[in-house]
Amino acid sequence: MYCVLPADQRLPQYDDSKNRDLDHHIWQIGKTLWNTLSAFHYEDFNFTVTHNNLDFSLQYQALPFAHKMEDQSFSFYQQLPQQEHHQLLRSNGWNSSSPEFIPTPNGHLPYGYKTTESSSPPMDPPFGSYDDSRSPIPSLIEPIFKNLKSKEKNGYDSARNYGVSCLEMVPSRLQWRLYLELADIAKRESIIRDARTFYKKATLLHPHASQPWLEYAKLEDECGALVRCQRILATALQCCPFNEGLMVKAIKLEEKLGNYNAARQILSGLRYVSLEKGWRVMLEGGLLEARAGNTYVARKIFKYLMQNAAGYGNVFQESSLLEERCENYYRAIEIAEKGLEENPRYGPLYLTVLRLQEKVACGDLTKTRQVVERAIKFIPKELKWKVYFEAAQIEDRAGNLELSRQNYVHSVANCPNNLLWKVWIAGARTELRAKSNAANKLVFRSLRDVPQKKKAQVWLEWAHIEEYQGNIEKARQVLKQAREEASQEWKVFLETILLEIRANNTDKAIEECRKALKIHTGTGRLWALLIQLRQDEGEEAQLEVFREALQEVPKSGEVWCEGARIYLRRKDWNEARKYLEFAIHFTPQFGDSFIEYLRLELLEHGKEADLTKLELLCVNAEPNYGTLWMYCKEHPLFSTQRVLRCAREIFERVGTDGGETVLALGKLEAPLSISKEEEWRLIFGCDDLKP
Numbered sequence: 001m002y003c004v005l006p007a008d009q010r011l012p013q014y015d016d017s018k019n020r021d022l023d024h025h026i027w028q029i030g031k032t033l034w035n036t037l038s039a040f041h042y043e044d045f046n047f048t049v050t051h052n053n054l055d056f057s058l059q060y061q062a063l064p065f066a067h068k069m070e071d072q073s074f075s076f077y078q079q080l081p082q083q084e085h086h087q088l089l090r091s092n093g094w095n096s097s098s099p100e101f102i103p104t105p106n107g108h109l110p111y112g113y114k115t116t117e118s119s120s121p122p123m124d125p126p127f128g129s130y131d132d133s134r135s136p137i138p139s140l141i142e143p144i145f146k147n148l149k150s151k152e153k154n155g156y157d158s159a160r161n162y163g164v165s166c167l168e169m170v171p172s173r174l175q176w177r178l179y180l181e182l183a184d185i186a187k188r189e190s191i192i193r194d195a196r197t198f199y200k201k202a203t204l205l206h207p208h209a210s211q212p213w214l215e216y217a218k219l220e221d222e223c224g225a226l227v228r229c230q231r232i233l234a235t236a237l238q239c240c241p242f243n244e245g246l247m248v249k250a251i252k253l254e255e256k257l258g259n260y261n262a263a264r265q266i267l268s269g270l271r272y273v274s275l276e277k278g279w280r281v282m283l284e285g286g287l288l289e290a291r292a293g294n295t296y297v298a299r300k301i302f303k304y305l306m307q308n309a310a311g312y313g314n315v316f317q318e319s320s321l322l323e324e325r326c327e328n329y330y331r332a333i334e335i336a337e338k339g340l341e342e343n344p345r346y347g348p349l350y351l352t353v354l355r356l357q358e359k360v361a362c363g364d365l366t367k368t369r370q371v372v373e374r375a376i377k378f379i380p381k382e383l384k385w386k387v388y389f390e391a392a393q394i395e396d397r398a399g400n401l402e403l404s405r406q407n408y409v410h411s412v413a414n415c416p417n418n419l420l421w422k423v424w425i426a427g428a429r430t431e432l433r434a435k436s437n438a439a440n441k442l443v444f445r446s447l448r449d450v451p452q453k454k455k456a457q458v459w460l461e462w463a464h465i466e467e468y469q470g471n472i473e474k475a476r477q478v479l480k481q482a483r484e485e486a487s488q489e490w491k492v493f494l495e496t497i498l499l500e501i502r503a504n505n506t507d508k509a510i511e512e513c514r515k516a517l518k519i520h521t522g523t524g525r526l527w528a529l530l531i532q533l534r535q536d537e538g539e540e541a542q543l544e545v546f547r548e549a550l551q552e553v554p555k556s557g558e559v560w561c562e563g564a565r566i567y568l569r570r571k572d573w574n575e576a577r578k579y580l581e582f583a584i585h586f587t588p589q590f591g592d593s594f595i596e597y598l599r600l601e602l603l604e605h606g607k608e609a610d611l612t613k614l615e616l617l618c619v620n621a622e623p624n625y626g627t628l629w630m631y632c633k634e635h636p637l638f639s640t641q642r643v644l645r646c647a648r649e650i651f652e653r654v655g656t657d658g659g660e661t662v663l664a665l666g667k668l669e670a671p672l673s674i675s676k677e678e679e680w681r682l683i684f685g686c687d688d689l690k691p
Contacts, residue, residue, distance in 0.1 A: 141174055148181060156189040176205035180212050187219055195219055207239040214245050221253065229253060237266070242273045247281045251288060260292055279309040283318060290322050291620045298322060306338070313339055313346030320352055325619050327639055329360050347383040350375035351390055358394050359637050365398060385415035386691040389423060393688050396430045397636070404430055419691075421450035425461050426689045432465055433680075439465055456486040460495050464683050472503055490520040497529055502682060509533055524549070524556025524587070531562040542566055557587020564596055573604045588621035591629025595647050602651055611648075615641055624687065631678070633686040 144166050152159040163182045170178055183198030199216035206212065213236035220229035233250040240246055247266055254263035267285040270278040286301035302319035309315055316339025323332035336353045339346065350371060357368040368391075375387045392407035408427045415423055424446035431439040443462045450458050459482035466475040479499065482492045493516035500509035513530045520526060527549035534541045543566060549559045564579035577600060583593040594614065601609040618640045623629055632647040674682070 138174060138177075141170055141177060144170065144178065145181060148185070152185055156185065156191060159185050160194070172205075176202045176209065176212060179205065180215065183212075183215065183219075187215075192219070192223060203236075203239075210236070210240045210243045210246055213240065214249060217246075217249055217253075226253065226257060230257070242269065242278065242281075244278075244280055248284050251281075251284055255288055255291065260288070263288055275308055279305060279312060279315070283315060286322075287318060290325075293616050295322070295326065306335070310342040313343035313349055315339070316342070317346075317348055317352060320349070320356075324352075324356065325639070327641060329356055332356050333360070344378045345380065347375075347379045347386070350379060350387060354387070354390050354394065355637070358397075363398070365394065365400075368394060381414065382416070385411045385413075385419070385423070388414065389426065389691040392430070393426065396433070397688075401430070401434050417449070418451055421446040421454065421458060422689060422691060424449065425458065428461065428465060429684070429689070432468060456482060456489040456492055459486065460491060463495060463499070467499060467502070468680065468683055472499070475499055487519065490516070490523045490526065493520060494523075494525055494529070497526070501529075501533070506533060506536070521552055524553040524558045527553055527556065528558035528562045531559070531566075539566055539569065555586045557583040557585075557590045557593055560586065561590065561593045561596060564593075564600075568596065568600060568603070571603075573600060576600055584617060584621065588617075589624050590626050591623030591633075591643070592626035594618045594621070594623060594644065595626070595628040595632065598644060598647055599651060602648070607652075611644070615644060618644060625685065627682070630681050630686045633681075634677075636687050638686075 144163075148159055148163055148166075151162045160182060163178060163185075167175055167178060179198045179202040183195045183202060186192075186195035186198060196216075196219065199212060199219060202209075202212035203216060213232065217229050217232045217236065220226070220232060230250075230253060233246060233253060236246050237243070237250060247269075250266050251263045254260070254266070264285075267281065267288075270282055270285075275282075282301060283305060286298045286305070289295075289301065290298035299319075299322070302315065302322065305312075305315045306319060316335055320332045320336040320339070323329075323335060333353060333356045336349050336356065339349050340353070343349065353371050354368060354375075357371055358365070361368055372387060372391045376384055379387065388407045388411035392404045392411060395401075395404035395407060405427075408423060408430070411423050412420065424442045428439045428442035428446070431437075431442060440462075443458065443465060446458050447455070447462070459478060463475045463478040463482070466472075466478060476496075476499065479492065479496045482489075483496065486492055493512070497509050497512045497516065500506075500512060510530070510533045513526060513533060516526050517523075517530065527545070531542050531545045531549065534545055542562070546559065546563050546566065549556070553559055560579045560583035564576045564583065567576040567579065577597075580593055580597045580600065583590065584597070587593070594617070597614055598611065601611060601614065622640060628647070629643065632650065633643045634646060638646070
């Protein structure tokens with residue numbers, strides 16, 4: 001691609017008679033070019049001068065973003081704080097007083113540029129002009145870091161005082177690492193003011209290291225200071241241009257703020273970066289467009305990446321997942337298979353193809369089994385157990401018990417010892433469906449092999465199996481033992497409450513819920529259950545618990561969803577909508593919020609309700625839990641759109657008169673007429689275990 005200069009800056013035709021200083025004039029034009037394209041890395045800059053035709057060419061790979069900027073609204077990434085950036089550079093030894101000084105992204109002068117002394121070589125970068133934040137900790141300060149961790153056990157003040165006292169012993173070029181470690185300690189102890197101070201010092205000492213900027217931005221993001229986070233990332237991207245982690249973080253932040261044009265502006269800078277260095281950020285741009293509903297643009301980006309970055313398997317993976325979310329299963333299979341041709345050892349694509357082939361199989365699993373055979377030949381040994389694991393569950397869902405057992409045997413043979421417990425649990429579920437006595441034996445085997453940290457999951461699975469078999473008292477005993485041995489796991493208490501609810505023992509459930517909240521005060525799902533359980537006492541009792549819950553867990557989507565249900569009963573659509581939007585924003589994985597949002601739209605607008613926005617939100621969130629969500633998801637392979645369609649059919653069939661969910665599940669009570677399959681979904685959920 002050629003860069004055409006304005007008419008007043010073009011080089012006049014070469015004439016020996018005028019005895020021009022041609023080299024100096026070329027340098028002047030080169031300077032103009034560099035100021036115009038100052039975001040370039042000089043290593044990627046191909047500057048060609050031919051004295052015959054004086055042709056200046058600039059070669060770079062342009063991005064295929066078809067979506068143009070719709071407006072020129074203000075963006076931190078458009079008007080970067082140059083003065084602050086120069087101050088950071090000067091603090092690290094740069095001298096910008098000379099008019100010849102041109103700050104470049106990586107700290108070097110552009111290739112071919114000279115300092116005021118024309119005979120001197122290009123300036124060597126001082127310390128801090130390159131990103132070494134991911135390099136190992138130098139041995140010089142490694143003992144200090146070890147002592148700092150031991151001091152942390154004695155309290156924050158002890159660690160802080162020791163770290164500050166060590167600053168004088170640490171060379172100035174390494175002090176930023178110590179400040180970064182002190183900031184992390186302060187963050188863990190929730191001393192936000194100190195954490196900010198230490199992060200700021202780390203970024204000032206080494207502005208071209210990406211890790212301090214990233215951690216500083218994450219801190220502000222977690223504290224809810226999004227504008228401050230935005231400013232930090234803007235400065236960071238000027239000090240560390242085209243850094244992958246910073247660009248992705250900035251893109252996601254702008255998406256969260258709804259500034260899609262600002263996010264696209266960040267992505268537009270990739271035209272100055274080689275594809276090898278920028279394909280991951282470009283991939284994030286494709287995902288951004290997909291989440292924004294611009295499927296056409298997302299497909300264009302993925303197509304470009306599949307053509308020009310075919311050696312990266314996750315490019316095909318994300319493109320295939322996009323088509324799957326759009327319910328274009330055959331197109332998704334085609335893309336995944338093309339990815340396997342280019343990357344035959346990329347394991348996740350085989351698992352994707354397995355799932356997609358099952359969705360289109362219509363009972364014929366021949367192609368699915370062929371994919372299993374092909375995967376075993378190519379994928380690394382450490383992934384084979386996952387393929388057999390998925391194959392076993394596919395055969396189980398198809399009712400092929402013996403084939404399922406055979407695949408579980410192969411999975412056990414290839415599985416690492418620390419993950420064997422997952423195979424035993426999955427096998428126990430298969431045997432339970434087959435009404436085999438082997439289910440309990442497999443659970444006991446899992447208890448023997450499971451690591452201590454994961455033991456609570458096996459206790460819960462054992463309690464579920466006993467409950468499904470009708471042994472309610474035995475399930476209570478198992479959960480009691482689990483609470484004693486794993487009191488730090490809030491899910492054990494949650495399942496204890498849900499067991500009592502499914503047994504229609506509301507008073508006992510409330511009692512267990514209050515006990516659980518004394519131990520796990522900051523768990524939103526426990527507060528949400530307590531709000532539900534107070535429904536029989538009236539709305540005022542529920543609102544009292546709701547307000548109390550917001551004091552403890554203001555960012556719990558489950559709690560906000562319960563508040564929305566209260567106002568749905570009051571037919572206050574505006575308040576219910578506001579609460580549901582909070583719920584979806586804070587906890588997008590909670591599927592009940594989307595089901596209740598659907599009910600709100602049907603109550604307010606009837607059958608003419610426009611559900612386009614809701615479907616897009618739901619597809620992007622990919623919910624995976626919630627009682628109503630699990631009830632409406634009748635099969636593990638159902639897409640999010642199909643779950644919403646199923647929920648709408650239920651509401652239209654049963655009705656939503658009076659703003660109440662007529663489903664018995666709205667009160668979390670298991671109806672007496674429930675089928676065995678519905679009972680399974682209530683206890684185990686609709687999704688199978690993941691390897």
